[in-house]
Amino acid sequence: MSDRFDQDELIRSDIHAFLAQHEAKELLRFVAVGSVDDGKSTLIGRILHDAKGVYEDQLADASQTDEGGEVAIDFARITDGLQAEREQGITIDVAYRYFSTPKRKFIIADTPGHVQYTRNMATGASTANVAVILIDARPTHGVLTQSRRHSYIASLVGIPHLLVAVNKMDLVDYDQARYDEICADFLSFGQDLGFKTITFIPISALMGTNIVHASPKTPWYDGETVIEFLENVPISGDRNLDDFRYPVQYVLRPNLNYRGFSAQIASGVVRVGDELTVLPNGQSSRVAGIDTYEGEIEQAVAPLSVTIRLEDEIDVSRGDMLVPTDNQPHVGRTIDAMVVWMSEEPLDINKSYQIKHTTRYLRANIDEIAWKVDLETLEQVPADELKLNDIARVRLTTHRQLVFDAYKRNRTTGAFIIIDTLTNNTVAAGMIAEPTDGMEESEFATTHTGVSPNERKRLMGSAGSVVWLTGLMGSGRRALGFELERQLFDDEIAAAVIVPEHYDDPAMSSLLTNPETCAAAARRMADAGLVCICVVDAHAAADRARAAEIVGDERFFEVHVSTPVEVCAARKSDDEAVRLAAASFEDPSADVLAIDLTDGDDETAAKNLMRALRAAKVIPTR
Amino acid sequence: MTAGAKLDQNTITHLKALEAESIHIFREVAAEFDNPVMLYSIGKDSSVMLRLALKAFHPAPLPFPMLHVDTTFKFREMYDFRRDVAEQPGINLLVHINPEAVDRGINPFEHGSQAHTNMFKTQGLLQALKAGQYDAAFGGARREEEKSRAKERIYSFRDRYQQWDPKNQRPELWSVYNSRVKDGESIRVFPLSNWTELDIWQYVYLEDIPVVPLYFAKERPVVERKGALIMVDDDRMPLTSPDEPTMEMVRFRTLGCYPLSGAVRSSAKNVPEIIQEMMLTRESERKDRLIDFDEEGSMEKKKQEGYF
Numbered sequence: 001m002s003d004r005f006d007q008d009e010l011i012r013s014d015i016h017a018f019l020a021q022h023e024a025k026e027l028l029r030f031v032a033v034g035s036v037d038d039g040k041s042t043l044i045g046r047i048l049h050d051a052k053g054v055y056e057d058q059l060a061d062a063s064q065t066d067e068g069g070e071v072a073i074d075f076a077r078i079t080d081g082l083q084a085e086r087e088q089g090i091t092i093d094v095a096y097r098y099f100s101t102p103k104r105k106f107i108i109a110d111t112p113g114h115v116q117y118t119r120n121m122a123t124g125a126s127t128a129n130v131a132v133i134l135i136d137a138r139p140t141h142g143v144l145t146q147s148r149r150h151s152y153i154a155s156l157v158g159i160p161h162l163l164v165a166v167n168k169m170d171l172v173d174y175d176q177a178r179y180d181e182i183c184a185d186f187l188s189f190g191q192d193l194g195f196k197t198i199t200f201i202p203i204s205a206l207m208g209t210n211i212v213h214a215s216p217k218t219p220w221y222d223g224e225t226v227i228e229f230l231e232n233v234p235i236s237g238d239r240n241l242d243d244f245r246y247p248v249q250y251v252l253r254p255n256l257n258y259r260g261f262s263a264q265i266a267s268g269v270v271r272v273g274d275e276l277t278v279l280p281n282g283q284s285s286r287v288a289g290i291d292t293y294e295g296e297i298e299q300a301v302a303p304l305s306v307t308i309r310l311e312d313e314i315d316v317s318r319g320d321m322l323v324p325t326d327n328q329p330h331v332g333r334t335i336d337a338m339v340v341w342m343s344e345e346p347l348d349i350n351k352s353y354q355i356k357h358t359t360r361y362l363r364a365n366i367d368e369i370a371w372k373v374d375l376e377t378l379e380q381v382p383a384d385e386l387k388l389n390d391i392a393r394v395r396l397t398t399h400r401q402l403v404f405d406a407y408k409r410n411r412t413t414g415a416f417i418i419i420d421t422l423t424n425n426t427v428a429a430g431m432i433a434e435p436t437d438g439m440e441e442s443e444f445a446t447t448h449t450g451v452s453p454n455e456r457k458r459l460m461g462s463a464g465s466v467v468w469l470t471g472l473m474g475s476g477r478r479a480l481g482f483e484l485e486r487q488l489f490d491d492e493i494a495a496a497v498i499v500p501e502h503y504d505d506p507a508m509s510s511l512l513t514n515p516e517t518c519a520a521a522a523r524r525m526a527d528a529g530l531v532c533i534c535v536v537d538a539h540a541a542a543d544r545a546r547a548a549e550i551v552g553d554e555r556f557f558e559v560h561v562s563t564p565v566e567v568c569a570a571r572k573s574d575d576e577a578v579r580l581a582a583a584s585f586e587d588p589s590a591d592v593l594a595i596d597l598t599d600g601d602d603e604t605a606a607k608n609l610m611r612a613l614r615a616a617k618v619i620p621t622r
Numbered sequence: 623m624t625a626g627a628k629l630d631q632n633t634i635t636h637l638k639a640l641e642a643e644s645i646h647i648f649r650e651v652a653a654e655f656d657n658p659v660m661l662y663s664i665g666k667d668s669s670v671m672l673r674l675a676l677k678a679f680h681p682a683p684l685p686f687p688m689l690h691v692d693t694t695f696k697f698r699e700m701y702d703f704r705r706d707v708a709e710q711p712g713i714n715l716l717v718h719i720n721p722e723a724v725d726r727g728i729n730p731f732e733h734g735s736q737a738h739t740n741m742f743k744t745q746g747l748l749q750a751l752k753a754g755q756y757d758a759a760f761g762g763a764r765r766e767e768e769k770s771r772a773k774e775r776i777y778s779f780r781d782r783y784q785q786w787d788p789k790n791q792r793p794e795l796w797s798v799y800n801s802r803v804k805d806g807e808s809i810r811v812f813p814l815s816n817w818t819e820l821d822i823w824q825y826v827y828l829e830d831i832p833v834v835p836l837y838f839a840k841e842r843p844v845v846e847r848k849g850a851l852i853m854v855d856d857d858r859m860p861l862t863s864p865d866e867p868t869m870e871m872v873r874f875r876t877l878g879c880y881p882l883s884g885a886v887r888s889s890a891k892n893v894p895e896i897i898q899e900m901m902l903t904r905e906s907e908r909k910d911r912l913i914d915f916d917e918e919g920s921m922e923k924k925k926q927e928g929y930f
Binding site: 007012015018019023024025026027094096097098104107110119122123126236249250252253254258260262264291301303304307318342354358359411412415416425426 | 634635636637638639640641642643645646649650652653676677678679680681682683765766772773791792793794795796797798799800802803804815816818820821824827828894895897898901902
């Protein structure tokens with residue numbers, strides 16, 4: 001145990017001095033990454049233990065007395081997780097741990113290795129100031145694909161400082177050459193990742209080398225220890241204090257004389273008298289007062305939660321953003337972003353999602369996947385789908401104006417989550433890119449459907465289709481169509497019949513008589529999940545082929561109502577018209593189902609047709 | 623420095639950062655849920671949580687009620703303290719006692735800590751949340767408090783049976799919280815997630831927040847049960863002989879039902895002395911709670927059943 005952290009003496013002798021010191025501490029959040037084999041749990045356990053972030057009764061759980069009576073602490077057990085995990089021998093989720101030293105208070109986001117790595121790491125890293133990456137110094141290990149992946153994710157979520165802890169130095173005899181080799185290996189790709197600082201420290205978590213104290217085992221190393229680094233890395237400069245951003249959370253109206261807008265300042269500083277603009281609506285006013293529970297203050301700085309009053313009665317509500325009139329963020333409906341997909345359910349490009357950005361929910365469509373990251377090579381590769389743990393560059397359209405900054409500039413106004421509207425799960429995290437020239441703003445947010453075929457199928461129970469009844473007038477097509485609709489409905493399959501002559505509007509009626517137009521209309525209905533039954537003259541084989549093409553062959557089912565022309569003519573007063581039509585009728589090919597309705601038993605015919613539709617999988621089998 | 627000194631306005635100390643985060647959480651929930659409620663346990667964490675909530679909506683009153691799920695076995699001083707809190711302007715403090723547990727005369731002496739806690743706290747809580755149709759409930763739990771809480775989300779999702787499934791929690795990034803729930807589903811919200819016991823006490827000290835006097839050392843009548851010092855707070859406590867209780871200088875690190883809360887021998891009479899004692903002993907505060915030791919992972923189990 002180290003005296004470096006030991007504040008016991010101060011606590012014992014002068015508790016008020018200790019309290020004053022503790023009160024002044026800054027908060028640093030860091031994420032620790034690496035697999036179990038890299039010694040991450042041992043490092044965290046060691047830090048918590050040395051910083052007395054572990055209670056003694058918890059420590060007892062992690063200690064074992066061996067045969068010689070020596071008490072050995074299993075540092076990794078200190079960070080043990082939930083019973084459910086212990087039983088399964090896996091770590092599911094990000095765990096948060098706390099300790100403090102005389103200089104700072106720390107929150108560790110402890111992210112598990114292997115399973116669902118990307119998702120967990122992105123979660124734990126999203127708020128971190130520092131990422132600590134462990135690399136196993138042994139010759140068989142070193143800088144692995146995994147180290148590159150971890151570093152990339154750390155840079156993606158905007159962590160400014162990276163600490164590379166080269167661990168297990170005891171197993172390579174504290175060899176400086178091996179350490180230098182690893183540092184060089186790492187820098188060969190790491191320096192392009194955009195970190196503000198990258199720091200290397202040779203350590204042994206197990207032995208406590210260079211964790212708290214500089215170790216005599218590494219005389220060649222004269223840098224900071226892990227704790228010194230965490231205590232001293234300058235983080236106050238990482239806060240964006242230039243761009244005041246104030247996403248309104250809550251409007252306070254305790255009485256008619258008071259109207260205050262409450263929020264946590266996302267970035268920047270605000271002073272009484274500052275001119276602010278409300279986005280997206282664009283009205284401006286000045287800050288009349290900044291209120292807190294303790295009273296009015298003259299200025300406030302990120303990340304404080306305050307309440308602002310404005311001089312003028314302008315319209316401000318939750319979801320609006322107050323910004324300086326002379327320093328405004330981007331406003332638009334099309335954004336490019338990096339997303340980390342976090343759901344077992346893959347991205348469905350045809351459907352609308354909800355996004356939550358600052359204090360607003362917006363409907364959004366992901367229009368395009370530009371590329372995704374191959375996590376083995378960190379190269380950009382083409383992609384037409386996003387699955388769990390994929391990282392990709394996408395373009396989104398939101399249905400209303402989004403007020404944002406690039407994530408690189410602002411980790412609050414540049415971040416959003418994507419929510420599945422059906423399950424309400426958070427399925428992805430997004431980081432907005434700087435808008436590029438030539439990014440076209442679409443006129444209407446959603447120019448195409450936000451409901452995907454899969455979603456419709458889930459609601460309707462089946463995908464839609466088109467049943468095309470062809471034949472002569474008088475053949476009994478129409479009766480068959482409506483009988484089929486009834487039987488489908490009785491089977492809980494939604495259906496509709498298009499008979500052009502049934503429309504009261506003659507323009508509509510004449511439009512639908514055209515087989516091509518009718519097919520286009522039927523296609524929409526099939527898209528919506530209905531079985532659309534078309535009773536329309538399409539005597540030319542070419543017309544029917546065209547209709548099949550419009551609808552899509554796989555869901556187009558043609559039926560030839562083959563009642564002989566004599567029977568048809570006998571049923572109609574204008575028998576000459578029937579004969580004329582018959583002359584121009586091109587018989588469908590032999591593989592098209594033919595139904596002869598001479599007997600007029602459309603109920604049996606519809607039953608047979610149902611069977612055929614099931615066999616052809618046009619409608620679901622029971 | 624004196625107690626009650628206000629934190630400086632422009633430096634962002636860790637307590638300022640934690641305070642700002644907690645206030646943000648209160649406002650998000652109040653804005654996005656139809657019917658939130660704040661669970662109130664009368665303890666120090668509840669006192670801090672209440673102060674933070676008041677700060678979040680100042681100068682307006684709290685936009686949601688507070689709810690105490692009572693077990694009828696709290697310390698008398700806790701009931702006094704609760705009465706004083708309820709009398710503050712702008713506070714609506716509701717109390718629920720499981721009527722079934724009262725009818726059956728459930729008590730920790732005859733029925734054991736598990737049955738008592740399950741009937742009054744877990745079942746009582748579920749009843750009250752259901753009756754109030756609350757879609758969000760604030761709780762004062764902290765991640766540092768107990769192993770099974772280290773991975774708890776700030777918005778902890780509960781299904782329509784109010785159950786917590788550790789494998790089915792939503793990822794939580796930045797301070798962007800997903801508040802979408804379906805009818806009957808709800809969340810538990812933990813605004814104090816990132817606070818430690820030291821932070822709580824330091825905040826109590828700096829902000830001069832009232833806490834139940836039981837936290838401070840005083841001569842109190844105690845008996846020893848299962849290795850713990852139990853205060854004899856009323857005549858429901860079974861004694862081996864009328865003169866069994868001894869007067870000892872003790873205080874409590876956590877407050878619950880008096881028969882289930884172990885006292886520690888202490889001379890700490892004010893907050894700095896409490897912090898001093900706490901920092902020099904370093905035993906987790908839950909150690910004194912008898913309910914945690916029933917079986918392996920017991921807190922995790924209680925959580926799955928709906929306990930906080």
